[in-house]
Every structure is written in C-alpha cells, then in structure tokens.
Amino acid sequence: MPDGPKVSVFGASGYAGALAAALLQRHPRFELAALTSRSDVGRRLDDLYPRHRVPLAMEELDLDRHGDVDAAIVAYPHHAAAPVVAQLRERGVRVIDLSADFRLRDVATYEQWYGEHAAPELIDGAVYGLPELGYRGRIADAGVVANPGCFPTAALLGLAPLARAGLIGDVVIDAKSGVSGAGRAATEKTHFVTVDENVNAYGIAGHRHTPEIEQELALLGARLQVTFVPHLVPLDQGELISAYVTPTRATSDEAVRDLYADAYADEQFVELTRRSPGVRDVRETNIARIATQVDARTGRILVFAAIDNLWKGTSSQAVQNLNLMFGFEEGLGIA
Incomplete structure (x- = not known):
C-alpha cells in the first residue's frame, strides 16, 4: 500500500464512486483509506462490483472515524453532497465533489435549477475541475474542486x-x-x-x-x-x-x-x-x-x-484533479 496522502471515497456504491475507488486502489501514490455507502453498508466493493477488485467493505459515514484523511472524493447526489463537503472542510480535508453542488458560481442560478443550496458559503472558494480550461493553478491550491458534469x-x-x-x-x-x-x-x-x-x-x-x-x-x-x-x-x-x-x-x-x-x-x-x-x-x-x-x-x-x-466525464478526471492538488504528475494512475 502506498505511503502517501490518504483519500476516502464517500458514496462508493454508485458507478462513479466505485470507479474512483478502483483507480485510487491501484494508484502508486495515494492510499485508499475507507469507503462509505448509504445503501450497501457492510458489503465489500469487490462483491458489488467484482471487476473493480477493491477488497474493502463499505461503511456508514462517520466523520469522527472517516474524516481523518488528507482528501475525499464525495460521490453523492446534489443536495446530499454539500453538507458533507462543508463538514469535511471544517476538518481541513480537501474535497473533490462529483455532484453539481459547487459547479455553478451563482447561488441564484443553482437554486433555479436544483433548489435551495445547503452550503452556499463554500461556492466562492470552489474551483471548477476541468484542468484543460486553464484551471490547473487554482485546482492545485483548492480546498474544494467541483468535478464537472460529463x-x-x-x-x-x-x-x-x-x-x-x-x-x-x-x-x-x-x-x-x-x-x-x-x-x-x-x-x-x-x-x-x-x-x-x-x-x-x-x-x-x-x-x-x-x-x-x-x-x-x-x-x-x-x-x-x-x-x-x-x-x-x-x-x-x-x-x-x-x-x-x-x-x-x-x-x-x-x-x-x-x-x-x-x-x-x-x-x-x-x-x-x-x-x-x-x-x-x-x-x-x-x-x-x-x-x-x-x-x-x-x-x-x-x-x-x-x-x-465514467472516466474523463467523472472518476478519472477526479483523480486527475487529485494529482494536481497534491503535486503529482497529472496523469499518474490514469494514463
């Protein structure tokens, strides 16, 4: 197991979370610390998705136990993601959010399309996670990266x-x-x-x-x-x-x-x-x-x-952004 930054995947039972976990499991620098799920607590990921070969059980989210990491990929739907992202940031955890909760810069626009925002105070500091559009420098320093939609x-x-x-x-x-x-x-x-x-x-x-x-x-x-x-x-x-x-x-x-x-x-x-x-x-x-x-x-x-x-549209792009956030070569583990 790599002796590098610890990363957990919250919401690992969905397609995007499961693939993100698999990419982190075989990443040469990150350590996959824990997996959580809201629907498959206690089930191993390699039982739910044998092709991913991740031999870790999914647990119920408990930030007192799962918040002691360097970074987290939050693979929750919109609305459900924002409160978890806010709690992680209070603990100093750097976050890649796969939902839509931090992609839109204007709160009114978000609420027009998605409803009330659960953590609007974090929007200004979130960075859009598409490196090829010129966001690389800001992603490297970001506390919250809003992974783009596919x-x-x-x-x-x-x-x-x-x-x-x-x-x-x-x-x-x-x-x-x-x-x-x-x-x-x-x-x-x-x-x-x-x-x-x-x-x-x-x-x-x-x-x-x-x-x-x-x-x-x-x-x-x-x-x-x-x-x-x-x-x-x-x-x-x-x-x-x-x-x-x-x-x-x-x-x-x-x-x-x-x-x-x-x-x-x-x-x-x-x-x-x-x-x-x-x-x-x-x-x-x-x-x-x-x-x-x-x-x-x-x-x-x-x-x-x-x-x-599921890759460039979601999970491998999340790992691309994590690589930037921790100073690793951008394609490490995904190229």
Whole structure:
C-alpha cells in the first residue's frame, strides 16, 4: 500500500464512486483509506462490483472515524453532497465533489435549477475541475474542486478553442450518452427493453447541465444561450457530443484545425482526429477525442467530442484533479 496522502471515497456504491475507488486502489501514490455507502453498508466493493477488485467493505459515514484523511472524493447526489463537503472542510480535508453542488458560481442560478443550496458559503472558494480550461493553478491550491458534469466536459473541451477565438455566434449541442450516466439508482430501475435498440431525447425543456455549459463558455468569451439536448443510447458507458456552431465570421477547415492544434498542443488527455470519433476510441481512458469540420455549404463549424462518461466525464478526471492538488504528475494512475 502506498505511503502517501490518504483519500476516502464517500458514496462508493454508485458507478462513479466505485470507479474512483478502483483507480485510487491501484494508484502508486495515494492510499485508499475507507469507503462509505448509504445503501450497501457492510458489503465489500469487490462483491458489488467484482471487476473493480477493491477488497474493502463499505461503511456508514462517520466523520469522527472517516474524516481523518488528507482528501475525499464525495460521490453523492446534489443536495446530499454539500453538507458533507462543508463538514469535511471544517476538518481541513480537501474535497473533490462529483455532484453539481459547487459547479455553478451563482447561488441564484443553482437554486433555479436544483433548489435551495445547503452550503452556499463554500461556492466562492470552489474551483471548477476541468484542468484543460486553464484551471490547473487554482485546482492545485483548492480546498474544494467541483468535478464537472460529463456532458459539460465533452461540450466544453469541444468548444473552448472556438469560444476563446470569438467564433461562436450560436451553437446547438446534440449529446448522446450511455445509460450509466443516469447513475446506479436510475439504471437499476430501468428495464433493459426500454433502452435496447432504442434512442430517445430527454431533458428537452432544459437539462441541468445547460447553465454549467453556458457559465464556462461565457468565461471563455462566448456569452450566449445554448441549445443542449441529450439523448440516451443503448450503451453502458460512453458519450459523444455533436456541436453545430454558427460562426461569427467565415473561416476554413485549416484555420479551425490550426486553432485546435494550438489550443491542445500540450494536453496529454486531448486527442485531435480528422475523422469523427467514436466512444470505443476512448473507452476506459481519461481522453477526450475531438474532430472538427467546416461545412462549406452552410458555413457552420461542426465539432465532435467523445469521452468515457465514467472516466474523463467523472472518476478519472477526479483523480486527475487529485494529482494536481497534491503535486503529482497529472496523469499518474490514469494514463
């Protein structure tokens, strides 16, 4: 077992928490200290998820016992996460929060989409956990890192170079995700035949990831309302966004590709390709694979970005952020 910073995973029985525990279990520097669960107390994680090979039992959360760690990954739903994050910060524990509770910078916006916030005093100090958007320095010093949503991760990595260049006049984001993106509780209630050989849109009236995408695009220089429509596809994991951008000025394939090449030249977890990426290309990796094309007929810029929603979209990105917080090489344990 590594003799390094101790990290616990709170909410380890869900898909994201379980994968985070597995990545920490085999990480060369972090020590996986404890696992907690609200639904599977006493059960070993390798019994619940044999493929993860984590031979630790999940316990009921008791911060007097579980709060003596250097960091924690909190894998609770929104509303449930914020009070736990607040208590951990009172004890000096550094936190990666996988919920939406600290992603939005404006309390009123959060409450419009999610309801009353349980720890609004922590929002100003929380750092958005997408290193490739320029947050690395702040993540390294952060007490709370708000791990991005999976859809915003793919959408923002796909659109960031265009936003910085002032090229986004309007954008429609068509997103497709495997069923694991809904979480364990939701997928266990969904019968196989409702998703097999089927594709459907959801969250059409306004998906909760919309304000997160708009917030970060605005910070990059593109202040606009986006049309964002996610679709559920019959995969267990994987995510592809197709973004259709009406540009503010005419541009070319070559100019756009050069823009992306410059933006991501030093990013080990962003791959650029000339063909449309597929979810198999990035399965069980921390990589975002991106392609662009200018439609000569309409002038629109087409952007395609594929990630694994449980890895770069959630758990391996959390470990990427933990590495930054403790001064380790960014890809340690996930590359």
